Amino acid sequence: MSEYHGRWSNRFTYILAATGAAVGLGNIWKFPYIMGENGGGAFVLVYLACIALIGVPVMMAEVMIGKYGRLAPSKSVIKLARDSGRSSAWRVTGWGGVIAGFLILSFYVVIAGWAVAYTWYGFTGSFTGRSADEIGQLFSNLNASPYPLLGWSGVIVLGTSIVVGKGVQKGLEKAVNYMMPILFVLLTIMVLYAANTGEFAQAVRFMFEPDFSKLSWNGVLIALGHSFFTLSLASGIMIMYGAYLPEGTSLVKTSVYIALMDTLVALMAGLAIFPVVFANGLPAGAGPGLIFQSLPIAFGQMPLGSLFGGSFFLMVVVAAFTSSIALIESSVAWLVEHRGLLRWQAAALAGFAIWLVSLLTVFSLTGAEWSVVSLWGDIKMSYFDLLDYITANIMLPLGGLIISVFTAWAVKEEISRKMLDTEPALYLLWQTCLRYIAPVAIMLVFLNLIGVLDL
Numbered sequence: 001m002s003e004y005h006g007r008w009s010n011r012f013t014y015i016l017a018a019t020g021a022a023v024g025l026g027n028i029w030k031f032p033y034i035m036g037e038n039g040g041g042a043f044v045l046v047y048l049a050c051i052a053l054i055g056v057p058v059m060m061a062e063v064m065i066g067k068y069g070r071l072a073p074s075k076s077v078i079k080l081a082r083d084s085g086r087s088s089a090w091r092v093t094g095w096g097g098v099i100a101g102f103l104i105l106s107f108y109v110v111i112a113g114w115a116v117a118y119t120w121y122g123f124t125g126s127f128t129g130r131s132a133d134e135i136g137q138l139f140s141n142l143n144a145s146p147y148p149l150l151g152w153s154g155v156i157v158l159g160t161s162i163v164v165g166k167g168v169q170k171g172l173e174k175a176v177n178y179m180m181p182i183l184f185v186l187l188t189i190m191v192l193y194a195a196n197t198g199e200f201a202q203a204v205r206f207m208f209e210p211d212f213s214k215l216s217w218n219g220v221l222i223a224l225g226h227s228f229f230t231l232s233l234a235s236g237i238m239i240m241y242g243a244y245l246p247e248g249t250s251l252v253k254t255s256v257y258i259a260l261m262d263t264l265v266a267l268m269a270g271l272a273i274f275p276v277v278f279a280n281g282l283p284a285g286a287g288p289g290l291i292f293q294s295l296p297i298a299f300g301q302m303p304l305g306s307l308f309g310g311s312f313f314l315m316v317v318v319a320a321f322t323s324s325i326a327l328i329e330s331s332v333a334w335l336v337e338h339r340g341l342l343r344w345q346a347a348a349l350a351g352f353a354i355w356l357v358s359l360l361t362v363f364s365l366t367g368a369e370w371s372v373v374s375l376w377g378d379i380k381m382s383y384f385d386l387l388d389y390i391t392a393n394i395m396l397p398l399g400g401l402i403i404s405v406f407t408a409w410a411v412k413e414e415i416s417r418k419m420l421d422t423e424p425a426l427y428l429l430w431q432t433c434l435r436y437i438a439p440v441a442i443m444l445v446f447l448n449l450i451g452v453l454d455l
């Protein structure tokens with residue numbers, strides 16, 4: 001086991017890299033549409049509670065594992081388990097993370113491909129002066145045949161493999177230093193524009209007035225799963241980033257910052273999208289196409305709309321790209337460590353495998369008949385929905401459950417106390433969240449959903 005000797009040059013680079021992995025399609029594309037599908041306010045409230053009481057403590061736990069072990073994720077887990085006198089079987093979290101990351105990436109690249117297409121549409125003026133119907137048509141045309149989708153998502157797969165294969169993430173991180181702030185500024189402009197021209201008050205009520213009659217148990221599970229998805233948890237990546245954390249950097253404070261930024265971006269995306277959705281009579285529950293069917297209407301009407309529209313989707317592509325790189329990293333690292341491949345070979349192989357599996361999502365979006373699978377009863381889902389559901393709503397919460405139990409029950413308190421290095425009251429809060437709140441909440445939601453409980 002060779003120890004990682006590199007360290008992030010400072011706290012700020014670490015926060016940027018971790019935020020780069022966290023902020024992505026989950027915030028800008030997924031959060032608004034699942035919120036819309038699940039009735040708004042009550043969903044947002046449950047989501048925020050999941051982030052605060054489960055997501056943030058689990059993030060601290062993962063960073064702690066990495067910082068303690070200073071090794072690849074599963075090896076760090078083994079080291080921490082052994083030093084706590086526990087079985088090395090806890091390393092199962094590692095495998096689950098690699099598989100979940102791989103499956104997530106298979107649909108992530110296709111959605112990122114939509115954003116690449118929309119960057120092109122934006123800069124070439126395709127939104128200008130279009131009606132809501134015409135904007136909707138643009139979206140259906142994009143999904144009418146598999147070839148354009150394959151091309152656009154291929155750009156992302158290829159780019160990700162090349163960057164990871166050459167190991168030039170460092171250079172990319174520098175570029176991201178500039179792009180994250182631009183994304184922030186553009187989102188702010190969109191929120192202000194939406195506040196002026198759209199149904200802003202209605203959107204604020206929709207997002208912040210909780211109506212629990214609109215939230216099902218399935219909705220609660222989606223909020224829970226999304227809190228793991230959006231913070232990039234349970235896929236090994238935060239353990240890996242924690243392994244490079246400089247001594248003396250507080251993992252408690254940095255985790256809170258990262259979660260705050262991530263949540264802010266998601267809420268801003270909602271505030272930019274829903275005023276446009278309501279002003280144009282679009283359904284809030286339109287599904288995965290929501291952002292692509294709403295924001296271009298606003299870009300089409302505003303001054304310099306082509307510039308803003310193109311730049312906005314370009315920033316979405318960048319945000320998705322930094323997440324894709326982190327997502328493919330666990331598969332590539334696994335192939336290098338366990339199969340002895342060279343880095344570029346591992347990146348090429350992982351890229352090719354991702355591309356193959358991404359076909360399931362491409363054909364789900366074009367509506368191919370074979371892409372709909374019948375589950376039990378009369379429940380039917382497309383492969384895309386199934387991949388999303390299994391990863392975000394089942395694998396990630398299960399991974400989070402194992403990490404919670406491992407770090408808060410199995411790891412020696414002496415070690416976790418020293419690693420967290422925070423006030424006793426905060427430590428107790430962290431421990432309580434992971435010992436009781438997270439496991440009980442996750443189990444409760446699962447049991448309700450499969451009908452064992454009936455709350």
Ligand code: TRP
Pocket residue numbers: 021022023024025026027101104228229230231232233235237323324326327
């Ligand atoms: N957090 C990313 C987003 O919101 C998606 C994601 C999930 C991810 N798991 C990850 C990114 C692991 C990097 C690594 O878009």
